[in-house]
Amino acid sequence: MSLIARDPWQMLDQWRKEMDQVLGGHPMVRDDATRVVGSDWMPAVDIKEEADRFVLHADIPGVKPEDIEVSMENGVLTIRGERRHESQESTEGYKRLERQHGVFIRRFALPDSVDPEQIAATGKDGVLEVALPKAQKQQPRKIEVKA
Amino acid sequence: MSTLQQLQEGLDRAWTTLQTGWRALAQRASQALTRFLPGEHDADDETRALWAASPGWGLLAAEIREDDDEVCARIEIPGLEPEAIEIQFVDGTLVVSGEKRIAREERRGRYHVTERAYGRFERALPLPVDVDESRARADYTHGVLCVRLPRHRRAAPRRIPVRGG
Numbered sequence: 564m565s566l567i568a569r570d571p572w573q574m575l576d577q578w579r580k581e582m583d584q585v586l587g588g589h590p591m592v593r594d595d596a597t598r599v600v601g602s603d604w605m606p607a608v609d610i611k612e613e614a615d616r617f618v619l620h621a622d623i624p625g626v627k628p629e630d631i632e633v634s635m636e637n638g639v640l641t642i643r644g645e646r647r648h649e650s651q652e653s654t655e656g657y658k659r660l661e662r663q664h665g666v667f668i669r670r671f672a673l674p675d676s677v678d679p680e681q682i683a684a685t686g687k688d689g690v691l692e693v694a695l696p697k698a699q700k701q702q703p704r705k706i707e708v709k710a
Numbered sequence: 711m712s713t714l715q716q717l718q719e720g721l722d723r724a725w726t727t728l729q730t731g732w733r734a735l736a737q738r739a740s741q742a743l744t745r746f747l748p749g750e751h752d753a754d755d756e757t758r759a760l761w762a763a764s765p766g767w768g769l770l771a772a773e774i775r776e777d778d779d780e781v782c783a784r785i786e787i788p789g790l791e792p793e794a795i796e797i798q799f800v801d802g803t804l805v806v807s808g809e810k811r812i813a814r815e816e817r818r819g820r821y822h823v824t825e826r827a828y829g830r831f832e833r834a835l836p837l838p839v840d841v842d843e844s845r846a847r848a849d850y851t852h853g854v855l856c857v858r859l860p861r862h863r864r865a866a867p868r869r870i871p872v873r874g875g
Contacts, residue, residue, distance in 0.1 A: 607768075607826045613819035622826055624786035624853030649784065649854075658838040659774040661742040662786060689788030689853015 603665030604646070606691075610671075617677065617695040621669070625649070625662070628686025633693060635679045642691065643668040742771045746827040749809050757812050760821060761828060768810075768827030772835055781841055781859045785833065788853030789826075795855060799843040800834075804857060807832040 608621045621642060623631060631644040646664045673679075678698035685692050746768050748761045772785040783804055787795065790808055798805040809830045841859035848857045 608823055609764075609821060609826050610823040611819040611821050618819070620789075620826065622788040622853070624788040627852060649856075656775050656777050657773060658776055659772060659835070661769075661771040662773045662784070663771065686852075688790060688850070689786070 602668045604663040604667050605669060606642075606667055608669065615697055617673075617697070619671070619691075619693040619695065621691045621693075622689065623667070623686075623691050624689035626689070628691070631684075631686060631691055633682070633684045633691075635673075635682055638673050638675070638679075640671045640673055640682070640693070640695070641668065642670075642693070742769045743767055744770045744831050744833050746810065746829040746831050748829045749811065750830075756818060760812055760824065763821055763824040764829075765825065765827050766829075768831065770806075770831065770833045772833065774835060774838065776838055778861075780861055781837055781839060783835055783837075783857045783859070785835075785855045785857075786853060787831075787855055790850070790853075792850045795848075795850065797846075797848055797855075797857060799841075799846075802837050802840070804835045804837055804859075805832065806835070806855065806857075 606621045606623045608619055611618045625646050626644050634641045645666050648664055676697045677695045681696040683694045746766055770785055770787055772783060775782045785806055789810055795808045810828050812828055840862040842862050845860045846857060
């Protein structure tokens, strides 16, 4: 009967971790912190991994590139900004209003392989591109075992 | 009023609020929700894979504003070349179509997140008033297409006197 685990909770925890690895897939997919901070809308993103970098594209139409803030702290990439109304027009005269205005924020936990110093962002035609180069592979350090 | 009645009333109210909210949301989003179909030309394997992984639906949110002189329609379509946008007028309806292409990059890679839609799309927006489409102007800034349509200049209403017999 030694096959029965003594601590079922530990097993459950182990199982959860394994499921996280399967479902969560990649660490960058996790952006659960976004929901905690108030965000009026969320831009859609694509994240691609290339041999030497990750590239993130976000659809942020109607926001000037200089009004988008990209920051990096404790391994978390944050994209935030605000979509304001195009001009100081009054709110009268609108026959259709589907666009959402206000603050947006998205966060992504980055894998350790990203070099935070080398991150660069550009904006064009309402699309933000963030290039996240991977750090040069560190040479594994050999530790000698002394007798 | 009994507790049960109060509870019943509260639930009814909550249900009505939810219904109203849902209807407003559905109306707002479903009109903007636009089908994206795979483009037609020379797709390589990576492009095809991205088409398969991307949502197939995208939100092309629009707003139409009207004042005394013109109608102004703004549509969010990020990431297009201005030449790839087509604007037509069909029976008082503004029809915007185009294709959101995948940037052709030399470097190969693997997508971890695909939330953006790619491919051909078409969005039709009925216009609230008669416009002079021959004088329409359009520009594309920061991923927002703005179409300005001057209203039709109508002749001042002519008074027709009624004569007695």
